Amino acid sequence: MRYLLVEDNRELAEAVIARLLLDGHAADHAATLAEARDWLSVADYDLMLLDVMLPDGDGRQFLTEHRATRDLPVIVLTARSQISDRVDTLDLGADDYLTKPFDFAELEARCRAVLRRRSGPSRNEIRLGEALFDPGAGTIDYGNTTLGLRNRELRLLEVFARHKGQILSKSQLIDRLFSQDAEISENAIEVYVGRLRRKLEPAGVRIETVRGIGYRLTTE
Amino acid sequence: MRYLLVEDNRELAEAVIARLLLDGHAADHAATLAEARDWLSVADYDLMLLDVMLPDGDGRQFLTEHRATRDLPVIVLTARSQISDRVDTLDLGADDYLTKPFDFAELEARCRAVLRRRSGPSRNEIRLGEALFDPGAGTIDYGNTTLGLRNRELRLLEVFARHKGQILSKSQLIDRLFSQDAEISENAIEVYVGRLRRKLEPAGVRIETVRGIGYRLTTE
DNA sequence: GCCAAGCTGACATCTGCCTGACACGGGGCG
DNA sequence: CGCCCCGTGTCAGGCAGATGTCAGCTTGGC
Incomplete structure (x- = not known):
């Protein structure tokens, strides 16, 4: 927070x-x-x-x-x-x-x-284009399918969703996802972005690469 | 509660x-x-x-x-x-x-x-998919069978039912089920979830594990 | 065409979860 | 009074899903 x-x-x-x-x-x-x-x-x-x-x-x-x-x-x-x-x-x-x-x-x-x-109970779902992301439930709904995310993917998407359109650097993302003393390579972020993309693609949510700077979430 | x-x-x-x-x-x-x-x-x-x-x-x-x-x-x-x-x-x-x-x-x-x-709706029973859960009586009806729950299972299911679809962490669940000074291991929750699952499976009610975060109740 | 940055399939690992077994205590019953 | 049963929580062992790294490949910029 x-x-x-x-x-x-x-x-x-x-x-x-x-x-x-x-x-x-x-x-x-x-x-x-x-x-x-x-x-x-x-x-x-x-x-x-x-x-x-x-x-x-x-x-x-x-x-x-x-x-x-x-x-x-x-x-x-x-x-x-x-x-x-x-x-x-x-x-x-x-x-x-x-x-x-x-x-x-x-x-x-x-x-x-x-x-x-x-x-809390007021269900804060986040609209991402056609899709509806519910961080509390850890799910994304689009069309008539519901897809579940796992721990890391979930927290990563949460960060992106709360900063829709903003560019987030890999080091910023590491700071948000991992505890201070964890030694994590930036490649881990690349991997997770990749995994998220694969799941979000069909939902019409895109994570764009901004070469040399970071990533940005956009919706169509 | x-x-x-x-x-x-x-x-x-x-x-x-x-x-x-x-x-x-x-x-x-x-x-x-x-x-x-x-x-x-x-x-x-x-x-x-x-x-x-x-x-x-x-x-x-x-x-x-x-x-x-x-x-x-x-x-x-x-x-x-x-x-x-x-x-x-x-x-x-x-x-x-x-x-x-x-x-x-x-x-x-x-x-x-x-x-x-x-x-919300002032019903005494809570609909869980095909099944009907009555927290007051501590019973679940589905098809033509009625199945009884024990005390702890009952309270646990009550919490899940009030937050259908939401992910609840083990510590959240402990907070709901045990008093402040009770020293309870998170394993207790795992055990109770397991016991609940065994009973709810045939009723079409599922408690999914979200590794690293908690559990989520879903109905089919 | 070269280099750096980014992507991705495969993999070892680890840790979080599950489960059977058990110990404990209280209440009911003989 | 003692016995047993039931509900409860702990424990240890085992399993497997999630995770992060690596290596090799692709892409983009100059």
């Missing part, structure tokens, strides 16, 4: 980032709303943690604005004195709120809860 | 927990609101049973607060004298209420009702 933390208190921010990294997540930090906008325009996050009191503006306005354009879950961080605003906050489109100070166990639990709620 | 019981009367609590365990469910017990918050932050429940009179605060406030952030069904337990509050309670977001003293049969019935209501 990839997090964006928007928080101007440097000390707190560092602690949170450290903890998220420790848990094996990717995490970026923005100290201002302007920075946050920058990050959001270049990367693709799973969850945003947003402090509402920031030097260059009110986080809540940012929230409405943000909600209008994206569907990225947000957990709002507020000081205890602002609790009364919580209903407003939730109305503005936050998925949850957390009052400072909080402990990390609680933060993690909330994150998990939000991510689960988002991706 | 996994329950959280929030109740300060130790005797009653123990009896309820014992009964839930006996039924093959997972159940944790909190005697205070603080404890309840702890449990909620570490585990993932299907249903909460909440007494409103607790030593460290009013359960109803807890309920509102809780409702703002989570989507976990709640059955409130109240003393007979507090019946008049029941409308309030339901307004606050409880799914049902139960007046003490209650008997266990009623408790179970209410729990089933709430869970059923939550998970």
